[in-house]
Amino acid sequence: MNDPPFELRSSRVADAVVVTIVGEIDMATAPEVAQAIDAGHDGASRVVVDLTDVTFLDSSALNALVHCQKSLAAEDVAFRVVSPSDRAVRNVFDITHLTGPLSVVESLDEALTP
Amino acid sequence: MSRPRRNRIDGAGQRGPVDVLQRDSASVRRWLVAAACAAVLLLAGISIVLAWRQYDDAKGQARTDLRARVTAVAALVDTSFAGQIGTLTSLGRSEPALAERPADLSALLRRVNPPGTAPFTGGMGWVDRRGIARASNLPQAKTASVADRGYFKAVLATRKPYISAGLVSRGVKQPVIVVAVPTFDPRGKLTGVLAGGILLRTVGESRQALDLGFGNLQLIDRDGQLLLGGLTHVQNAPLLERIRKLGSGVVSGDGFDGSGDDVVAFATSRVPGWVTAIDRPASSVYASARHAFFLELGSVLAGVLLVLAILAFVTHRARRNAEIYNERARTWSGLSRTLASASTPSQVADAVLASVTASFPNAVAIVGVESHGRPQVRAASRMVRARRLVENTRVLELAAKLAASGPRTVALESEPELRDLHTKTGRGMRAVHGLPIPGPDGEPAGTIALLSTAARLDQSEWAVLRSFADQSTRALERAWRFVQEHELAVRLQRSFLPERLPSSTGLELAGHYLAGADAVEVGGDWYDAVRRPDGIVHLCVGDVSGKGIGAATVMSRQRHTFEVYAHDLVSPAEIIRRMLRHAGGEEMITIAVVTLDPYGGELAYSCVGHPPPLLAGHDTAEVVRLDQGSAPPIGVAVPVDIVEARLPLPERGELLLYTDGLIERRGQNIEDGIGLLEELLGSERSLTPDAILERVGAAIGRPDDDVALLMLSLDLPRLAFELELPADPSMLRGMRRRLRAWLARRGLEDGEAAEVVLAVSEACNNAIEHAYRDNGTGPVRVRLDGDGAGTLRVVVDDQGTWREQAPTGDRGRGIGLMEHLMESTDIQSGLHGTRVTLERRVQAEPEPEPAPAAT
Numbered sequence: 001m002n003d004p005p006f007e008l009r010s011s012r013v014a015d016a017v018v019v020t021i022v023g024e025i026d027m028a029t030a031p032e033v034a035q036a037i038d039a040g041h042d043g044a045s046r047v048v049v050d051l052t053d054v055t056f057l058d059s060s061a062l063n064a065l066v067h068c069q070k071s072l073a074a075e076d077v078a079f080r081v082v083s084p085s086d087r088a089v090r091n092v093f094d095i096t097h098l099t100g101p102l103s104v105v106e107s108l109d110e111a112l113t114p
Numbered sequence: 115m116s117r118p119r120r121n122r123i124d125g126a127g128q129r130g131p132v133d134v135l136q137r138d139s140a141s142v143r144r145w146l147v148a149a150a151c152a153a154v155l156l157l158a159g160i161s162i163v164l165a166w167r168q169y170d171d172a173k174g175q176a177r178t179d180l181r182a183r184v185t186a187v188a189a190l191v192d193t194s195f196a197g198q199i200g201t202l203t204s205l206g207r208s209e210p211a212l213a214e215r216p217a218d219l220s221a222l223l224r225r226v227n228p229p230g231t232a233p234f235t236g237g238m239g240w241v242d243r244r245g246i247a248r249a250s251n252l253p254q255a256k257t258a259s260v261a262d263r264g265y266f267k268a269v270l271a272t273r274k275p276y277i278s279a280g281l282v283s284r285g286v287k288q289p290v291i292v293v294a295v296p297t298f299d300p301r302g303k304l305t306g307v308l309a310g311g312i313l314l315r316t317v318g319e320s321r322q323a324l325d326l327g328f329g330n331l332q333l334i335d336r337d338g339q340l341l342l343g344g345l346t347h348v349q350n351a352p353l354l355e356r357i358r359k360l361g362s363g364v365v366s367g368d369g370f371d372g373s374g375d376d377v378v379a380f381a382t383s384r385v386p387g388w389v390t391a392i393d394r395p396a397s398s399v400y401a402s403a404r405h406a407f408f409l410e411l412g413s414v415l416a417g418v419l420l421v422l423a424i425l426a427f428v429t430h431r432a433r434r435n436a437e438i439y440n441e442r443a444r445t446w447s448g449l450s451r452t453l454a455s456a457s458t459p460s461q462v463a464d465a466v467l468a469s470v471t472a473s474f475p476n477a478v479a480i481v482g483v484e485s486h487g488r489p490q491v492r493a494a495s496r497m498v499r500a501r502r503l504v505e506n507t508r509v510l511e512l513a514a515k516l517a518a519s520g521p522r523t524v525a526l527e528s529e530p531e532l533r534d535l536h537t538k539t540g541r542g543m544r545a546v547h548g549l550p551i552p553g554p555d556g557e558p559a560g561t562i563a564l565l566s567t568a569a570r571l572d573q574s575e576w577a578v579l580r581s582f583a584d585q586s587t588r589a590l591e592r593a594w595r596f597v598q599e600h601e602l603a604v605r606l607q608r609s610f611l612p613e614r615l616p617s618s619t620g621l622e623l624a625g626h627y628l629a630g631a632d633a634v635e636v637g638g639d640w641y642d643a644v645r646r647p648d649g650i651v652h653l654c655v656g657d658v659s660g661k662g663i664g665a666a667t668v669m670s671r672q673r674h675t676f677e678v679y680a681h682d683l684v685s686p687a688e689i690i691r692r693m694l695r696h697a698g699g700e701e702m703i704t705i706a707v708v709t710l711d712p713y714g715g716e717l718a719y720s721c722v723g724h725p726p727p728l729l730a731g732h733d734t735a736e737v738v739r740l741d742q743g744s745a746p747p748i749g750v751a752v753p754v755d756i757v758e759a760r761l762p763l764p765e766r767g768e769l770l771l772y773t774d775g776l777i778e779r780r781g782q783n784i785e786d787g788i789g790l791l792e793e794l795l796g797s798e799r800s801l802t803p804d805a806i807l808e809r810v811g812a813a814i815g816r817p818d819d820d821v822a823l824l825m826l827s828l829d830l831p832r833l834a835f836e837l838e839l840p841a842d843p844s845m846l847r848g849m850r851r852r853l854r855a856w857l858a859r860r861g862l863e864d865g866e867a868a869e870v871v872l873a874v875s876e877a878c879n880n881a882i883e884h885a886y887r888d889n890g891t892g893p894v895r896v897r898l899d900g901d902g903a904g905t906l907r908v909v910v911d912d913q914g915t916w917r918e919q920a921p922t923g924d925r926g927r928g929i930g931l932m933e934h935l936m937e938s939t940d941i942q943s944g945l946h947g948t949r950v951t952l953e954r955r956v957q958a959e960p961e962p963e964p965a966p967a968a969t
Contacts, residue, residue, distance in 0.1 A: 004847070006847075024847055024850070026847065026850075026875060027846060027879045027882065028843035028844045028846060056850065056875075058875050058876055058928070058931070059876055059930075059931055060879060063927060086868075091869075092872070092931070095930075095931060095934050095935075096927055096931065
């Protein structure tokens, strides 16, 4: 009766900040994600949110990402989202038409390419 | 209906006065019968002896008769020869003879005795002194000389008449005897011999002679020749000698032919000196005597047999009567013992009925008692012809009613409703005899009645009935008390058990409590089940040692503790730990707790000192013994570590929790009992607790002790997903995990399932948001179920208030997702909360449970 783990890591690659998330992002964890993105981008020109290992994503997560993207754009920091590897999870971006606005890309490399 | 065990008293045990009486009367009866038999045989013996003597007399008579006949024959011979000599003598004195004129004499002879006629069938003739035949009655007589013949010589020598021995005639060449007389001239000078021959074959052959008892007549001449037997000589010379010496008489022994067991009667004729005899086999002589003897013997034997038969019949009757009395005495003494173990009014009635039936074999026994507030009448009989009668409720009830105002006898003829029994059916019933069983308050507590072939009962029979009634009174009183106490105990016990169990489709629970057969006290076994709002189900079975109010108190406390902690805790080990903290007392307690997550598909359990619960999975056809999470019972040792074990839940199967009373029997290993249960669960699906009790009872007998059973039937694919969440976002992750497992069990593909999970999660997000906003703590209810036709329906309820928001806001995205993922989305807000209803067609529906494999 153990729930799947939730992990959140932040790392720097050149001038980019990569926030890696493992597990489920929902109403309970979305605030943590938003906070991690907000807190870790000082001096970075790009923030990449790596969702490769995310297994669940709901509207709370999307709201958080949209919120971050807006505030980063205001500070002129580029924002990229690496698509979840699970197709069912990835579909959420398409359904909500956020693939473009959130700059969802297929891989971390692509996200780091200027 | 079972008859009470008859209490036999064997040699090793005590002998009651009843048995002594039975033995003594039986031995007296045996002596009487033996004496009567001896007397009959003695009389028969005397009769036989008398008959024998009569037989002897008859034999003597037969001999005397025989002798008389012989004597008569001898006299006849004498007379006959005297006559013939007379005839010849007078012929010798006739004119021609005196004148010695042969021709005239021949003519005379022919005239007196024509040839071939009696008496001288062998011819007559006259010879002169030289032996030359001179005259004859035969036409062409040869003139042969007879000078050499004995009779000629004898007559010449003696000058007297003479009768020859048997000889063969020279004239007719046949055996003859010759009668000869001398002839004289007028001067008295011997002139010759006049002789006549008698042919022997004409003597003694007539039928009349045989009929008159002259058969086997023998004439023996001087030379010992049998004249009637072709002139053969008597072979048995000593016999002949003896006869000649005695003259006349009867002798037994060998006959004339020297052989055989003969009787010979004899007499001697004076004239020719012959012996006349009748020589016959003894059997023929004594035939009529023997006949009479056997007739006599036969009638004596027939008489004896008749008397013995009468004796046997009388003895049989006496024995039968004695048996009835003995049976009565035996049942009477046995009844009190049988009644002592009868604990219900029905058992009392059965015992009394069996005793009455045994005591009155010629009647239908009827016993009426009140049981569970209703009058009951039962009947039995040893009479074959009354077989139908014992089922005739109308007759039985009427008889019982008549008995209630007894003791009395009612003739059937005087009862219009019962008259038929006497007249029509030919069962030969004549009367109802009955009396009430007195109750403690003076009112009849029941009735004993006999529908009998006897018109009246004698005093001893009434005494038997009265004693049955008295014994019944006491036994019924005891039985009613017992029943009341038992019912009280059962009611009390039920109050300690849950009124209803949290069953739902796909997860059926059935509990059963069986009080020990004789229990009038509350037992310490119990079961309970709690379904938590999050869908987790705790099952518990426990056993507090001992009985009565002490054990019941501990049990009741244990159960309440369980219910309280079961709502708060998920871990079975932790629940038990808390329960034991509240146990306290001296009693030994065993507990088993099994916790199921029916959505997540997992099971955890923990036991202290309890027989292992059994889990049978239909898909694996395997019975798992839940014996990993065990500890010794509390009270025996303080459990140091209460461990918990887990395993996956089968989709379909049974889980059985029980107390040791189910399988523990005196003198049997409890392991065997558990093995039996495993076998039972493995071989048969969907057993009810009743069925389990029945099967176990059939295999190892009824439980000695109380039994608590809790049975869970799982059919997870049919189970609806239904739970309550606290309004806390951190609870959602767990809910989703369990929902995924539930959806997978219903056959949804991963992608489809993920979409449903997302939609449900969004609905929950909404609900939690409302709850937060209004500072409410009300739960969020989630329910998913198929409609059986391919549509999945989701309902999420909260107790907050919905507020419309612009669809472009953050919340709008969630609703948009739901609407996109599901085919219909309906949001209803009211004063007491909001209900979101989502529907979507899914590809798979749970299949019905496959038919159980043939066993």
